[in-house]
Amino acid sequence: MTDNIDLNQFAGMMPSMGDLQEKMQRMQQRLATETIVVSSGGGMVTVTATVAMRINKIDYDPTLLSMDDSDMVADLTAAAVNLALDRCRERTQEITMEELGPLGSMLQNSPFGL
Numbered sequence: 001m002t003d004n005i006d007l008n009q010f011a012g013m014m015p016s017m018g019d020l021q022e023k024m025q026r027m028q029q030r031l032a033t034e035t036i037v038v039s040s041g042g043g044m045v046t047v048t049a050t051v052a053m054r055i056n057k058i059d060y061d062p063t064l065l066s067m068d069d070s071d072m073v074a075d076l077t078a079a080a081v082n083l084a085l086d087r088c089r090e091r092t093q094e095i096t097m098e099e100l101g102p103l104g105s106m107l108q109n110s111p112f113g114l
Contacts, residue, residue, distance in 0.1 A: 020100075027099040028052075034095070036087045040080040045073075047080040051091045055081065 031052040039046040044064040048057040058080070064073060 023099050027095055030095050030099070031092060034091070036084060036091060038080055038083045038087055040083060041072075041076040045076040045080040047084040049084045049088060051088050051095065053085060053088045055084070 032050055032054075034051045035048055035056065036051060037046060037048050041061075041064065044061040046057075046059040047055060048059075049055045058077065060073070064076070
């Protein structure tokens with residue numbers, strides 16, 4: 001059984017190349033400049049990152065550092081960084097949908113995934 005695809009309908013969903021290029025540039029700009037802030041250990045470690053998954057800053061509560069427990073510092077840092085990466089992925093999907101609409105959905109579900 002073969003599904004007939006109406007290419008005219010598909011083409012109507014596609015923005016013009018100029019529009020697509022503009023939307024992609026705007027999306028990339030948003031990913032590079034929008035930041036997220038997350039913390040772990042009740043605020044003992046705070047990570048600031050761009051949605052493009054670049055870590056800008058890691059802050060430590062002075063009491064954590066004074067505990068002289070390097071394993072705890074490492075664990076809380078890893079937890080905060082992993083949470084930041086998860087939030088970046090989520091926000092990337094949201095921005096993609098906002099900027100590209102239905103095309104963003106198709107790209108996310110394609111082998112090219114965003």
